Amino acid sequence: MKKMLAALTGIALVVSSAIVMASETTDTIKDPAVVWEHLWTEVLIDLYIMGGIFGALAIYWLFKYRAKSPDAVGEGPTLTRAQRWSWAIVPCVLFLADDLYLGAMGWSAWNVYRTVPENAMEVKVTGSMWNWEFEYEDGTTSTYDVDGDEGEKGDGLVVPVGTPVVLRMTSTDVLHSFGITKYRVKEDVMPGRITYIWFYPKEEAESFVTCVEFCGANHARMYAPVKAIPQEQYDKWLVKRAKEEAEE
Numbered sequence: 001m002k003k004m005l006a007a008l009t010g011i012a013l014v015v016s017s018a019i020v021m022a023s024e025t026t027d028t029i030k031d032p033a034v035v036w037e038h039l040w041t042e043v044l045i046d047l048y049i050m051g052g053i054f055g056a057l058a059i060y061w062l063f064k065y066r067a068k069s070p071d072a073v074g075e076g077p078t079l080t081r082a083q084r085w086s087w088a089i090v091p092c093v094l095f096l097a098d099d100l101y102l103g104a105m106g107w108s109a110w111n112v113y114r115t116v117p118e119n120a121m122e123v124k125v126t127g128s129m130w131n132w133e134f135e136y137e138d139g140t141t142s143t144y145d146v147d148g149d150e151g152e153k154g155d156g157l158v159v160p161v162g163t164p165v166v167l168r169m170t171s172t173d174v175l176h177s178f179g180i181t182k183y184r185v186k187e188d189v190m191p192g193r194i195t196y197i198w199f200y201p202k203e204e205a206e207s208f209v210t211c212v213e214f215c216g217a218n219h220a221r222m223y224a225p226v227k228a229i230p231q232e233q234y235d236k237w238l239v240k241r242a243k244e245e246a247e248e
């Protein structure tokens with residue numbers, strides 16, 4: 001029994017790490033959004049398979065072993081010692097193998113989130129009640145006027161397609177959290193500390209950054225557009241934005 005258990009655990013470990021390694025052979029830039037999607041899909045599949053198997057078994061046994069007369073109590077097949085042990089150990093090994101597999105996937109996904117590609121463009125982000133400000137490498141800043149009554153303040157976060165973007169973030173007042181659902185990124189933004197997150201805009205897209213940690217009365221209005229546009233358009237936009245800023 002011990003040998004069988006050890007063998008089963010060994011096989012589960014080898015298989016799970018092989019699957020994780022195989023899933024890592026992608027293109028040179030590993031995209032956080034892709035690894036996150038992959039991990040979440042696996043979690044859902046596992047939940048549905050396990051839920052399906054155990055749900056079906058539970059319903060089947062509910063009928064099979066139901067009380068057939070009012071005084072029928074606790075009747076059922078007597079299990080042998082080996083059967084009892086198998087019932088405890090086999091599901092345990094299966095669940096453990098699955099947990100280890102998902103854990104390994106989560107670990108490698110987190111690695112991707114923490115490893116910024118070398119060619120990433122840096123944008124400084126400052127969160128404050130209740131606004132996001134983006135500062136580009138040349139010192140140009142952009143923000144977003146939610147109400148549209150404060151004049152031209154920028155267009156939110158504008159980035160070129162095809163370049164990974166790393167955000168170095170801090171807050172001037174309270175805790176905020178920077179979240180772009182489209183790129184599957186979210187990171188806390190704190191006063192006195194610089195945190196970072198990176199994402200990879202691979203195609204033209206318009207999305208939103210929202211504050212995802214309650215930070216006061218106007219928390220729900222702490223959002224800004226995130227626009228991924230072609231490189232030439234981005235270059236023009238940056239020049240235009242710098243001019244606007246000089247005139248303000």
Ligand SMILES: [Cu+2]
Nearest residue numbers: 176211215222
């Ligand atoms: Cu906030």
